[in-house]
Amino acid sequence: MKISRLVLLSVCFLVSVSFTNIEAQNPETFLQCVISSSERVSQVIYTPKNSSFTSTFLSGIQNVRFFSPSMPTPSFIVTPSSESEIQTVISCSKSNNFLVRVRSGGHDYEGLSYAAKVPFVIIDLGNLSSITIDVEEGTAWIGGGVRLGDLYYHISNKSRNLGFPGANCPTVGVGGLLSGGGINMMLRKYGLAADNILDARIITADGKILDRKSMGDDLFWAIRGGGAASFGVITAWKIRLVEVPDIVTAFTIARTLEQNATDLVYRWQEIAHELDRDLYLRVLISRVNNSNGKPTIQATFNSLFLGNTDSLVALLQKRFPELGLVKKDCKEMSWIESVIYFADLPKGSTAEDLLRKDPYPKPYYKAKSDYVATPIPKHGLEGLWRHLYEDEARDALLIFGPSGGRVSEISESEIPYPHRGAYIYDIQQLVYWDEKGNKEADKYINWIRRLYSYLTPFVSKNPRAAYLNYRDLDLGVNNVGNTSYGQARVWGIKYFNNNFERLFLVKSKVDPSNFFRNEQSIPVYIY
Numbered sequence: 001m002k003i004s005r006l007v008l009l010s011v012c013f014l015v016s017v018s019f020t021n022i023e024a025q026n027p028e029t030f031l032q033c034v035i036s037s038s039e040r041v042s043q044v045i046y047t048p049k050n051s052s053f054t055s056t057f058l059s060g061i062q063n064v065r066f067f068s069p070s071m072p073t074p075s076f077i078v079t080p081s082s083e084s085e086i087q088t089v090i091s092c093s094k095s096n097n098f099l100v101r102v103r104s105g106g107h108d109y110e111g112l113s114y115a116a117k118v119p120f121v122i123i124d125l126g127n128l129s130s131i132t133i134d135v136e137e138g139t140a141w142i143g144g145g146v147r148l149g150d151l152y153y154h155i156s157n158k159s160r161n162l163g164f165p166g167a168n169c170p171t172v173g174v175g176g177l178l179s180g181g182g183i184n185m186m187l188r189k190y191g192l193a194a195d196n197i198l199d200a201r202i203i204t205a206d207g208k209i210l211d212r213k214s215m216g217d218d219l220f221w222a223i224r225g226g227g228a229a230s231f232g233v234i235t236a237w238k239i240r241l242v243e244v245p246d247i248v249t250a251f252t253i254a255r256t257l258e259q260n261a262t263d264l265v266y267r268w269q270e271i272a273h274e275l276d277r278d279l280y281l282r283v284l285i286s287r288v289n290n291s292n293g294k295p296t297i298q299a300t301f302n303s304l305f306l307g308n309t310d311s312l313v314a315l316l317q318k319r320f321p322e323l324g325l326v327k328k329d330c331k332e333m334s335w336i337e338s339v340i341y342f343a344d345l346p347k348g349s350t351a352e353d354l355l356r357k358d359p360y361p362k363p364y365y366k367a368k369s370d371y372v373a374t375p376i377p378k379h380g381l382e383g384l385w386r387h388l389y390e391d392e393a394r395d396a397l398l399i400f401g402p403s404g405g406r407v408s409e410i411s412e413s414e415i416p417y418p419h420r421g422a423y424i425y426d427i428q429q430l431v432y433w434d435e436k437g438n439k440e441a442d443k444y445i446n447w448i449r450r451l452y453s454y455l456t457p458f459v460s461k462n463p464r465a466a467y468l469n470y471r472d473l474d475l476g477v478n479n480v481g482n483t484s485y486g487q488a489r490v491w492g493i494k495y496f497n498n499n500f501e502r503l504f505l506v507k508s509k510v511d512p513s514n515f516f517r518n519e520q521s522i523p524v525y526i527y
Contacts, residue, residue: 025097025119027075033092041085044127046077053077057114059357060103060124062171065364065441066111074101074114074122081127083235087207090233093121094205094515101518102229105147105173109367109471112518113176113229118480125175128235133158138243139198140164144175144235149343149354155241156336156351163244163335165190168342170354178237179228180469181417183426185304185342188277188405190242194225194415195407199238202231205515209235222506222522226416226496227468230503230522231510244335249305249312250342251330253323254298256290260322261299262381265400267322268301269375273404273424276315278306285398287388297385304338363432366445368452369470370459371423380458387454392447395432400425418497419465427459428470449474466494477519488523495520 027047035042046053056077061067075098080086093100099120103113114122125145131154133140142151149170155162165186167177182193190196199212200223212220219231228234255261265283272281281303290296301323305312309330316325333341340349376384388396408421419426431448433440452474456464466475476491485504492500500522507514507522514524 025075030076030092030096030098030121033095034088037088037092038085040082041078041080041088044079044081044085046079047075048073056124057122060106060122060126061111061114062106062362063109063111063365064362065366066115068436071115072117072119074116075119077122077124079124079127083201083203083209086123086203086233086235087209089121089123090203090205090515091207100516102233103173104145104175105171107169107172107176109365109469110473110519112471112520116518123233125173125233125235130236133162133241135159135162138162138241139238140241141199141236141238142174144233144237146174147357148172148174148177149356152336152339153351153354156334156339160246160334160336161244162241164193164239164241165196166193168339168344169360170339170343170345171357171360174237175228175234177469178239179223179225179234181225181415181467183401183467183469185280185282186242186306187407188275188280188402189306191406191410192225192415192417193239194417195410196240196242197224197237198240200234201236202228202234204232205511205513218502218506219510221415222503222510224415225468226499226503226506227520227522229518230507230516232516245306246334247308247332248335248338249307249309249330249332250303250338251312251325252300252302253325253329254300256288256296256298257385258290258296261297262378262385264301264322265299265381266375266378267320268400269372269424271319272400272402273408275319275402275404277405279312279315280304281320281402283400285384285388285400286396287393295389297388302342304342308332364434364436364441364444365430365432366441366448367431367470368429368448368472368474369467370427370429370452370455371419371465371467372425372427372459373423375424376458383454384451387447387451390447392431392433392444396448396451397428397430397432399428399430401428412497413499413502416496416499416503417468418499419467423460423465426467427455428467429455463493463497465497468495471520473519475520478517478521478523482514482526483517483523484526485523488520491520492522 046056078089099116101120101122103124128143128145130143135158148166165184177193202210284300288298336351345353402425403423412418412420431444433444475494503522508525
């Protein structure tokens with residue numbers, strides 16, 4: 001079924017970032033600085049002359065739109081395994097005017113963890129992969145380079161009744177997920193991934209290593225959903241694990257327009273955010289061919305329930321009888337089996353497959369996001385379907401994810417992620433393509449921009465809200481050098497609303513020289 005390919009592609013895109021002065025760079029001086037400071041770093045640094053440079057670079061690229069002969073490659077890639085090595089790289093990058101990009105999983109939607117227009121150094125955190133789980137305390141310390149699949153696997157090896165509210169794609173870096181918020185399929189029960197951060201270790205631009213106590217309340221607040229790479233390099237996170245039952249239940253039900261999909265999606269909008277908080281019921285919308293081989297729109301209802309089949313069927317027969325859910329539609333499983341189910345791995349995959357580094361194809365894609373406060377009327381949905389019939393929407397996908405429950409109870413200012421009780425669901429808009437070249441890319445990007453424009457009357461306003469981990473440079477970008485608060489606020493309030501001002505104040509205090517900066521990093525006060 002075509003939706004499977006789209007889900008497979010969609011479950012996998014996020015991470016962290018960083019920037020520097022654009023004065024003259026001297027690669028040889030940078031190398032000398034690194035070698036004189038740390039012999040160990042010289043053993044984990046790659047230049048374009050190294051035979052493994054290209055493979056190391058490509059291993060962390062998840063959107064091939066940002067890899068082509070015309071795109072600049074990094075001057076150096078460093079794969080540190082200790083905090084002292086990162087301190088050295090930061091110091092030498094500063095003194096030699098190199099921009100810095102920090103890469104965890106490489107899933108930044110706009111490639112900001114591995115792409116830049118000026119000479120840059122990648123700090124790839126993949127070797128910071130330690131995971132220490134305390135089952136009795138229900139917590140874990142994880143390295144900044146840990147990927148979600150590794151985390152889920154290690155949790156399941158320790159306990160059947162512990163889990164973590166993270167994203168579906170196992171190759172996503174935990175660092176990027178946490179620092180951007182972390183929408184997930186248990187958010188109605190346990191909130192965002194970032195709502196479950198207990199501590200962290202960060203290396204700042206001046207080389208200091210700080211934990212929660214020494215960094216203070218403001219910086220600890222900022223890195224939990226405000227884009228941690230605006231403030232430093234996170235080397236480790238302490239997270240709260242959550243309780244999961246022995247048995248959870250999942251189902252996937254697809255309905256086309258001929259099967260009343262429009263009415264079902266409209267009804268879903270009215271009730272999904274009000275359902276039992278143990279239930280997360282999302283909708284994936286795409287174009288498919290019907291049984292007669294003609295194109296139609298399909299709405300796929302995809303759900304995780306923290307309970308058994310009987311309870312789920314009874315709940316939805318009462319609250320959403322129009323869907324027609326019956327027991328045979330449902331599949332009971334353990335929590336770790338549900339992780340595999342929603343990761344859309346091949347049939348027969350086991351927990352060990354979550355450890356694979358490249359289980360998915362790497363596509364060209366562009367994404368956007370929105371939040372919805374009141375149901376889109378049926379005529380609005382029908383207009384949306386018309387956009388999906390266009391040629392460029394062949395591999396487009398819309399994902400409607402419900403709010404409500406715990407995520408909506410938390411204050412909008414508790415962490416930088418502000419999109420709480422005001423909204424009933426979010427929309428992720430994705431378009432994929434296989435053709436190479438800027439001309440082809442422009443065709444698909446223009447399509448998703450038209451779609452985004454069409455949605456304007458039906459989504460949030462003043463500001464039009466967006467999700468940082470579905471990064472979109474169309475919202476606005478910073479200058480290559482310093483950027484004013486007013487200019488950055490254009491895109492900043494869309495991600496952070498009123499929290500943007502506090503992020504600006506924290507950034508100005510923690511990194512006044514604006515060493516860590518990128519196209520959408522938090523700006524500093526300009527004197």
